Amino acid sequence: MRGLDEAAYAEITTDLSERFADTVTPADAADAVAQARAELEPQSRHPEFLGLLVAKRATDLLREHISSRGERLHAVPTVLFMCEHGAARSQMAAAVAHEFGGDHLHVRATGRQQAAALDPTAAAVLHERGIDLDRLISAGPLADVVHAPDVLVVMGTDPTGTLAHRRVDWEVPDPHGRPIEEVRAIADEIEDRVRGLLGDLSIPVAPARAGAAGATGTPALTG
Helix, strand or coil: CCCCCHHHHHHHHHHHHHHCCCCCCHHHHHHHHHHHHHHHHHHCCCHHHHHHHHHHHHHHHHHHHHHHCCCCCCCCCEEEEEECCCCCHHHHHHHHHHHHHHHHCEEEEEECCCCCCCCHHHHHHHHHCCCCCCCCEECCCCCCHHHCCCEEEECCCCCCCCCCCEEEECCCCCCCCCCHHHHHHHHHHHHHHHHHHHHHCCCCCCCCCCCCCCCCCCCCCCC
16 A cells, blocks of 8 residues: 555645645645645555655645745744754844844744753843843754745754755854853844844834843843
8 A cells, every 4th residue: 555545635735724824725735735645656665654755745836836926935934043052043043033023023943953051141141132032932953844934044054954945044153152242242243134134024123122231231232
């Protein structure tokens, strides 16, 4: 037996319909799954992997369909910031992007080798600037095309296996082990780059919250 049962394909179609609900119709999802089945079932030798392969191929087809219309994948763009350990640069960039972009985008931070905790100096610099970390979402490197972000921002690492609609590379120094003055300068650079990215995505930059300057007297991020 080389194929899956119809219930399994229906589940794949439903999942794709829900995840791409803001850009494709259920009929589009069903067509993509049907095409993927037609391409993959005849040559399948490992039915245990067929569901994953069909889901991946159908997602690629939907992405091509969306791209051909000149649209992005989500009504609210998703941005994944990625660095080597996911403990400093990516978290700082995601925090600043969330602070400036608010509900106009979804942000996540990750590392190729995911660290257990945020770098303490990076955390201190964000705290000085009144940046709220409570809403940040960390994720492992994503190889699932269904969950892939609209924009992947890569800083000093190899994103092999992490999928995205668009990739951006930032040459930003690694703050790990640097004195706090240098980390503050890196935060300034990240802020400038985030502002530029939000501009590219046509996202308005929110003003900084009043009274966000840290106890050290370092100026807060401003809008």
